[in-house]
Amino acid sequence: MNDxxxxxxxxGRYHLFYQHNxxxxxxxxxxxxxxxxxxxxxxxxxxxxxxxxxxxxxAGGCFSGCAVVDDGVVKFVYTGVDPQVCCLAAGDPDLLTxxxxxxxxxxxxxxxxxxxxxxxxxxxxxxxxxxxxxxxSGIADRGGAALHYxxxxxxxxxxxxxxxxxxxxESGEMWECxxxxxxxxxxxxxxxxxxxKRVHYFAGAYHEGRFSPDRYSRLDLGxxxxxxxxxxxxxxxxxxxxxxxxxxxxxxxxxxxxxxxxSVPRILAMTADGRLTAHPVPxxxxxxGRHERFEDQALPPDEDLRLPGVEGDCLDxxxxxxxxxxxxxxxxxxxxxxxxxxxxxxxxxTGGALSIDRRRSSLDAxxxxxxxxxxxxxxxxxxxxxxxxxxxSVLEIFPEGGAPAGTRLYPTRADSLGISFFARxxxxxxxxxxxxxxxxxxxx
Numbered sequence: 001m002n003d004x005x006x007x008x009x010x011x012g013r014y015h016l017f018y019q020h021n022x023x024x025x026x027x028x029x030x031x032x033x034x035x036x037x038x039x040x041x042x043x044x045x046x047x048x049x050x051x052x053x054x055x056x057x058x059a060g061g062c063f064s065g066c067a068v069v070d071d072g073v074v075k076f077v078y079t080g081v082d083p084q085v086c087c088l089a090a091g092d093p094d095l096l097t098x099x100x101x102x103x104x105x106x107x108x109x110x111x112x113x114x115x116x117x118x119x120x121x122x123x124x125x126x127x128x129x130x131x132x133x134x135x136x137s138g139i140a141d142r143g144g145a146a147l148h149y150x151x152x153x154x155x156x157x158x159x160x161x162x163x164x165x166x167x168x169x170e171s172g173e174m175w176e177c178x179x180x181x182x183x184x185x186x187x188x189x190x191x192x193x194x195x196x197k198r199v200h201y202f203a204g205a206y207h208e209g210r211f212s213p214d215r216y217s218r219l220d221l222g223x224x225x226x227x228x229x230x231x232x233x234x235x236x237x238x239x240x241x242x243x244x245x246x247x248x249x250x251x252x253x254x255x256x257x258x259x260x261x262x263s264v265p266r267i268l269a270m271t272a273d274g275r276l277t278a279h280p281v282p283x284x285x286x287x288x289g290r291h292e293r294f295e296d297q298a299l300p301p302d303e304d305l306r307l308p309g310v311e312g313d314c315l316d317x318x319x320x321x322x323x324x325x326x327x328x329x330x331x332x333x334x335x336x337x338x339x340x341x342x343x344x345x346x347x348x349x350t351g352g353a354l355s356i357d358r359r360r361s362s363l364d365a366x367x368x369x370x371x372x373x374x375x376x377x378x379x380x381x382x383x384x385x386x387x388x389x390x391x392x393s394v395l396e397i398f399p400e401g402g403a404p405a406g407t408r409l410y411p412t413r414a415d416s417l418g419i420s421f422f423a424r425x426x427x428x429x430x431x432x433x434x435x436x437x438x439x440x441x442x443x444x
Contacts, residue, residue, distance in 0.1 A: 006049075030061035285316075372407065
């Protein structure tokens with residue numbers, strides 16, 4: 001599986017559609033898979049929603065898109081390939097059977113004068129009695145672009161020009177998986193940027209078709225979080241899922257017999273200065289099991305602190321550290337007893353940067369072992385308060401009020417379960433730690 005698609009809460013149930021290759025644990029022959037949940041915890045796999053039509057404009061694959069409700073009918077706006085075109089499909093009331101529009105493609109490609117490197121992935125909204133959408137693309141020799149279209153009926157689309165375009169030296173040459181939405185009194189345009197393969201966003205004012213951003217930032221600081229999409233649920237929450245790519249070779253994925261995972265659903269918020277922040281939905285708290293709590297634990301400089309009962313590969317950690325005079329504080333996870341495997345999460349106190357060091361995360365030479373870092377957006381000197389979710393190969397980090405990070409780990413040793421805490425440069429204090437062992441959700 002890869003990109004989340006067509007996210008919608010319909011008749012009280014959460015529907016997650018996603019890019020899916022039914023032929024194996026590798027990319028190719030892209031269909032839309034389908035899963036449904038009542039509570040965001042227990043997911044039931046449903047039959048494949050859409051498959052390529054050998055004689056249609058999606059013969060090369062049903063690529064990413066979104067879901068909208070049009071006159072009481074849920075419809076997909078999605079990309080067909082090859083070439084890349086915009087297609088439309090309508091679902092039955094149970095969202096199990098999908099009928100592709102006979103006039104597909106409804107947009108036959110990008111404007112020819114753009115020299116676009118791609119034309120795919122869709123974000124659709126209703127405004128002023130019309131449908132609007134942005135499509136991920138780029139402009140030759142300039143950079144990425146989100147192309148803006150308007151339609152009275154989801155079928156006949158008028159090109160309005162780029163909603164936004166960028167400088168390829170600053171924001172890449174191709175923008176994939178755009179998601180444009182309001183949050184508070186501002187708008188955000190979330191983008192998966194090529195060739196960097198990282199997720200960024202613009203935030204700013206939007207009025208009468210004009211988007212005027214004043215912020216450009218990383219959305220997620222991890223190496224494997226990509227192609228996210230959002231929905232607004234019945235409780236009014238803006239929820240986001242992202243594809244957590246594999247950080248290992250294709251041969252390793254085939255040997256494992258699976259590839260790709262979804263992130264934990266995140267609730268998005270926007271700060272007064274336009275920063276997007278995220279935290280896990282509270283529904284996952286129901287999976288918490290055995291609990292350990294520690295308070296006011298000294299962190300001597302350049303020494304690791306390990307605490308009894310704090311270990312595992314399915315954990316929910318809430319960590320509070322007063323850095324004192326330390327220059328860096330953090331923790332190590334999935335640690336082998338002899339230190340041969342470990343992943344280090346470091347918070348730089350003065351600049352508010354977060355780094356994830358996977359250079360010793362695994363003894364397996366087929367997995368990615370690197371150092372990823374970026375700004376959380378938190379002011380320098382801020383005490384560290386963060387939530388860390390460990391779920392086998394998945395690591396998700398949520399600094400309170402800052403940018404999150406999602407990545408993948410593949411320790412080889414069964415005893416790579418340790419957790420430790422550290423400070424560098426001067427003493428610090430682990431003011432509070434809550435550690436929950438996480439249970440698997442009941443079968444749907």
